[in-house]
Amino acid sequence: MFHLGWFLSYYPQGWNEGHSDRGNYFPNPDAYVDFARALERAGFDYMMIEDGSFIPDAFGSSMEYSLSTTFAAPKHDPMALVPLLAQATEHIGIIATMTTTFYPPFLAARLMTTLDHLSHGRVGFNLVTSHNDRTAQNYGLDKQYPHDERYAIATDWAKAVTALLTSWDDDAVLDDVEAGVYADHTKIHQVDYEGTYFSTRGPLNAPPGPQRLPVICQAGGSPVGREFASTYADTIVAPSGTVEWMTEYRKDIRARVAAHGRNPDDVKVMFLTDFIIGDTHDDALELQRRKQAEAESDVSKTLARMSFASGIDFAAFDLDQPVPAFETNAARTTTDAFFKGREHLTLREIATQLPPSLTIVGSPATAADQMEAVMEEVGGDGFLIGSSVTPRAVADFAGDLAPELRRRGLIRDGYADTTFKNNLRAF
């Protein structure tokens, strides 16, 4: 069996993809509620809402591309969506993204605990370090911290937050009406955490939620990122790459997790994968051909993604020449994925001949065959589906593919436990 997650963006995804009720999805809360319910019916482990705090303006040195095409903007705060989705569902895990660089640990721990209570133990947090100078400027800095220092800050942050989340003993809340005592103050402890970047006195002024330490999600790609993820995460999301790369990545993560004295089976590695689903296998192949032709005729979308990751304006270079050598302090691992070993290619070739990455293409039946084969080879733990939230995508996955996977016994058939963390660890 393997796990399923959905990588969701809280921005007007698919607004121009031609479905009949377009416009319904952003910022209409009902659409997200319907979507969460559909994923739960389909047996998804979680939905993960990505986030960032800036409007991209590296590509073309302007916000124009981003705002005219809804590329990563506008974006609402995913935290606000969590209780709404939790209230409308019963089992699915809900992960929202939080930046360790800019969220003060005390506010973070308090919000995590509150949402854990409100969701009855079904909340998780995707911890990111925020790679962009614009983000840093929105929070009052001139530029972002160096890449590896961001993870040193994240580690300090995680220690402070963990100390706060464990500042109440399990039996601190008595709720004893007869004795007139709600909580035993001797079981609630001052934290006095003093780190390099953060300090906090504690204790947290909120009792622990059902999970106490909510699910942590992370996407470390670099050596320091992988170390951070292996120390703290319950689920790690990664790009898919080739099946060989996925196998190696998961092996590396599991070894790091074990080196930290944790059980590698407690950390689920989920690969962000493209899916092209058709009514028949040939329909899906035709759809893939059309998408590829579109991408080749207009490279701006890919260039904008490269600019987003690196902070470099790729609109400023000649498309038919190799790009002069550059360095970036932004998302280095993601930028490397485009360029490393391919520096001799022209910019157009870089943008149209993307490095091999797993794409599942087929009918529900042939897509299920491919998913089963990949998971057998990689060893686990599941797929993170990155399609836009459109009625078509919901129908493809919740309506067609998930039932096929369930018939084959490849995905869960119900949720045995009440908390997200325990369900994630169930297999």
Ligand SMILES: Cc1cc2nc3c(=O)[nH]c(=O)nc-3n(C[C@H](O)[C@H](O)[C@H](O)COP(=O)(O)O)c2cc1C
């Ligand atoms: C599936 C996936 C989801 C991610 N989601 C976010 C996000 O919501 N916000 C963000 O700032 N970064 C996000 N990232 C970027 C990662 O946090 C991280 O910076 C990236 O994987 C590179 O790893 P590194 O920081 O170790 O170099 C995501 C990456 C992946 C692969």
